[in-house]
Amino acid sequence: MKAGIIGSGSWATAMAKILTDNGKQINWWIRSEETIRYMQQRHHNKHYLTSVYFDTNLIQLSNDLAAVVAASDVLVLAVPSAFLEEVLLQLPTDALQGKKIINAIKGLVPGANQLINEYLEDIFSLPLDQYFTITGPCHAEEVANEKLSYLTFSGLEEDAAQQMADLFSNSYLQTIVNKDVIGVQLAAVLKNIYALGAGIAHGLDYGDNFLSVYITNCFREMQQFLETYSQHHTETLTEHNYNASAYLGDLLVTCYSLHSRNRTFGNMIGKGYSVKSAQLELNMIAEGYYASKCLKEMNEQVGAYMPVAQAVFSILWQHQNAAEAFLALEKGFI
Numbered sequence: 001m002k003a004g005i006i007g008s009g010s011w012a013t014a015m016a017k018i019l020t021d022n023g024k025q026i027n028w029w030i031r032s033e034e035t036i037r038y039m040q041q042r043h044h045n046k047h048y049l050t051s052v053y054f055d056t057n058l059i060q061l062s063n064d065l066a067a068v069v070a071a072s073d074v075l076v077l078a079v080p081s082a083f084l085e086e087v088l089l090q091l092p093t094d095a096l097q098g099k100k101i102i103n104a105i106k107g108l109v110p111g112a113n114q115l116i117n118e119y120l121e122d123i124f125s126l127p128l129d130q131y132f133t134i135t136g137p138c139h140a141e142e143v144a145n146e147k148l149s150y151l152t153f154s155g156l157e158e159d160a161a162q163q164m165a166d167l168f169s170n171s172y173l174q175t176i177v178n179k180d181v182i183g184v185q186l187a188a189v190l191k192n193i194y195a196l197g198a199g200i201a202h203g204l205d206y207g208d209n210f211l212s213v214y215i216t217n218c219f220r221e222m223q224q225f226l227e228t229y230s231q232h233h234t235e236t237l238t239e240h241n242y243n244a245s246a247y248l249g250d251l252l253v254t255c256y257s258l259h260s261r262n263r264t265f266g267n268m269i270g271k272g273y274s275v276k277s278a279q280l281e282l283n284m285i286a287e288g289y290y291a292s293k294c295l296k297e298m299n300e301q302v303g304a305y306m307p308v309a310q311a312v313f314s315i316l317w318q319h320q321n322a323a324e325a326f327l328a329l330e331k332g333f334i
């Protein structure tokens with residue numbers, strides 16, 4: 001099974017490291033010709049996880065997306081959700097026929113507010129049984145340092161998800177498999193919003209005591225959303241094991257870790273940066289920013305009670321004063 005990677009940010013680079021460490025030959029789509037040339041000459045990504053050096057004999061680099069897709073049986077999607085449509089629009093609509101897709105993106109397609117599998121089904125007629133997700137608490141920076149991490153591979157059929165997981169499993173990467181391919185995606189979208197909020201709280205000078213109460217309430221809100229969502233989408237009815245690392249674990253790591261882009265972005269907002277200046281300063285993608293808007297619009301159909309997600313949305317998209325929004329939240333926490 002030949003794997004292809006689409007994207008060249010930190011997570012795509014971490015995926016490439018894991019697969020090539022496992023001796024797999026990969027095709028790797030990178031947007032910029034200059035980055036490709038640099039990697040061919042210097043054997044590492046100039047912009048992301050620069051400490052990771054590759055055996056370039058194992059890698060076929062290209063900025064021709066159609067060629068990478070055609071040459072691969074399994075494709076790992078690792079571009080930020082905000083650019084996914086723009087990237088995949090280069091492909092004919094039958095390009096994914098017979099391919100397996102592993103979605104490593106933790107986000108929704110902006111505008112359409114769709115899960116990635118819904119978008120792929122709409123545009124490329126990709127059946128859900130060919131679609132898998134990678135989630136779980138795992139920062140690319142720690143993969144670069146080979147610190148023990150756990151990734152969850154989800155798919156409709158556990159055996160098929162296990163086959164995908166086996167490509168990645170190694171001494172520093174433990175894999176877990178489950179069937180909640182919809183629930184894990186929603187949990188990942190939500191945890192980015194809550195981590196951004198955790199950063200705002202930190203920037204506003206709340207302490208560790210508050211943060212743990214905040215996360216507890218976010219975790220409850222996440223569960224309420226998934227339960228309500230499942231009632232509206234009975235085809236997705238699968239047991240959500242909220243205490244597993246793809247749900248609670250990823251919420252914790254993203255809220256607490258200094259590696260987190262979402263937390264860092266939120267911290268700047270809490271300290272009074274505008275959204276624009278925080279984006280410029282971060283120079284990486286905080287998915288929670290886009291997700292807070294998508295989720296708010298999605299929840300207009302679902303109707304779950306989501307005071308924290310709503311507060312993050314109002315701060316980022318409606319110029320609500322962050323200190324006032326958090327003051328209002330404080331009163332409702334248990």
Ligand SMILES: NC(=O)C1=CN([C@@H]2O[C@H](COP(=O)(O)OP(=O)(O)OC[C@H]3O[C@@H](n4cnc5c(N)ncnc54)[C@H](O)[C@@H]3O)[C@@H](O)[C@H]2O)C=CC1
Pocket residue numbers: 007008009010011012031048078079080081083086087104105106107138139140141283284285287
């Ligand atoms: N970094 C991490 O530790 C993890 C990231 N993820 C997910 O992986 C996905 C990718 O995120 P990262 O790799 O962290 O992003 P990043 O911030 O490290 O990289 C951004 C990428 O977007 C590309 N880009 C910028 N403008 C573009 C455009 N107009 N069209 C196409 N590409 C463009 C950049 O070239 C770069 O490759 C996200 O959904 C994120 O939530 C998931 C787990 C861990």
Ligand SMILES: O=C(CO)COP(=O)(O)O
Pocket residue numbers: 106136137138139195250253254259260261262263285286287
């Ligand atoms: O998903 C992640 C860790 O599991 C990465 O989170 P950030 O995008 O906030 O860095």
